[in-house]
Amino acid sequence: MPENEINRESAIVTLPYQDWSATSPSSIDAVAALEQGKVLFFPHLAFNLTEAEKTLLTPELVDPKRKNISYQPEQQKLTGVAIEGKHEAVQKLLARHHRACQALVLSILPEYRHTLHTPTNSLRLHPISAWKASNSWRKDDTRLHVDAFPSRPNYGERILRIFTNINPAGENRHWRVGEPFPELAQRFLPRLGRYSPFISWLQDKVGITKTRRSHYDHLMLQMHDAMKADLEYQKNGPQQAIEFPPGSSWICFSDQTPHAAMSGQFMLEQTFLLPVAAMKTPQNSPLKVLEALLHKPLI
Ligand SMILES: [Fe+2]
Numbered sequence: 150m151p152e153n154e155i156n157r158e159s160a161i162v163t164l165p166y167q168d169w170s171a172t173s174p175s176s177i178d179a180v181a182a183l184e185q186g187k188v189l190f191f192p193h194l195a196f197n198l199t200e201a202e203k204t205l206l207t208p209e210l211v212d213p214k215r216k217n218i219s220y221q222p223e224q225q226k227l228t229g230v231a232i233e234g235k236h237e238a239v240q241k242l243l244a245r246h247h248r249a250c251q252a253l254v255l256s257i258l259p260e261y262r263h264t265l266h267t268p269t270n271s272l273r274l275h276p277i278s279a280w281k282a283s284n285s286w287r288k289d290d291t292r293l294h295v296d297a298f299p300s301r302p303n304y305g306e307r308i309l310r311i312f313t314n315i316n317p318a319g320e321n322r323h324w325r326v327g328e329p330f331p332e333l334a335q336r337f338l339p340r341l342g343r344y345s346p347f348i349s350w351l352q353d354k355v356g357i358t359k360t361r362r363s364h365y366d367h368l369m370l371q372m373h374d375a376m377k378a379d380l381e382y383q384k385n386g387p388q389q390a391i392e393f394p395p396g397s398s399w400i401c402f403s404d405q406t407p408h409a410a411m412s413g414q415f416m417l418e419q420t421f422l423l424p425v426a427a428m429k430t431p432q433n434s435p436l437k438v439l440e441a442l443l444h445k446p447l448i
Pocket residue numbers: 290294295296403408
């Protein structure tokens with residue numbers, strides 16, 4: 150085992166579910182594992198597409214100006230479909246995927262059923278290699294990072310993501326996951342730039358952000374960038390490789406679990422936000438970890 154490889158069991162929990170509305174109770178406390186920053190891996194949880202839906206699996210379907218097709222189920226708002234006449238089929242697929250994710254939350258994360266909010270799901274059709282080739286290092290998700298939204302400050306709210314590999318040709322999605330958040334924060338905090346309330350105010354005023362960036366949002370974005378810019382950390386930092394085959398799904402708090410998507414194509418993804426107060430262990434949230442290290446409130 151290479152020196153920088155973290156223990157697989159400390160990073161990944163495997164669950165046997167085959168059904169999005171499974172009722173069989175698992176002995177594993179899924180919420181506790183997620184809140185510790187682990188990835189929940191469901192090797193047999195497939196999202197089956199109809200023959201007609203399989204014809205949608207082509208990168209040409211995505212608006213060239215966008216990374217993915219995305220859907221806000223509560224507003225029934227679909228964006229990023231480039232081919233005329235395909236909107237209805239894509240919307241139906243994503244609405245059905247959203248309902249499956251809601252059912253999964255009810256069955257394995259029932260503690261969150263009333264508090265997860267602002268769902269958005271995405272249909273990701275480009276191979277990771279194509280996205281990496283045409284973008285800057287900041288947008289290169291083959292580098293380990295934690296998620297932070299540049300234009301949408303979230304004031305400490307958690308980013309919960311459910312992923313499913315729908316590759317029709319048998320190609321795995323290959324990830325790396327990194328160290329626990331408290332260790333990551335201690336490593337990078339000393340390098341992060343100062344927060345300026347004035348610059349945050351200005352960025353909001355001119356429309357760079359949708360609301361004013363909090364100190365927390367500033368630190369998370371800085372950490373995202375500092376991780377990606379550190380090639381030594383990328384190569385030799387603590388990490389574990391994982392393969393997600395077609396027909397498998399996985400869940401993590403992507404603001405907490407360092408992750409890198411190395412290769413793969415065709416995926417469905419559902420994002421929810423969760424207030425820190427709705428967690429069973431709020432002290433595990435990036436917000437509370439950073440506040441404890443800095444001895445001050447950050448929002
Ligand atoms: Fe990410």
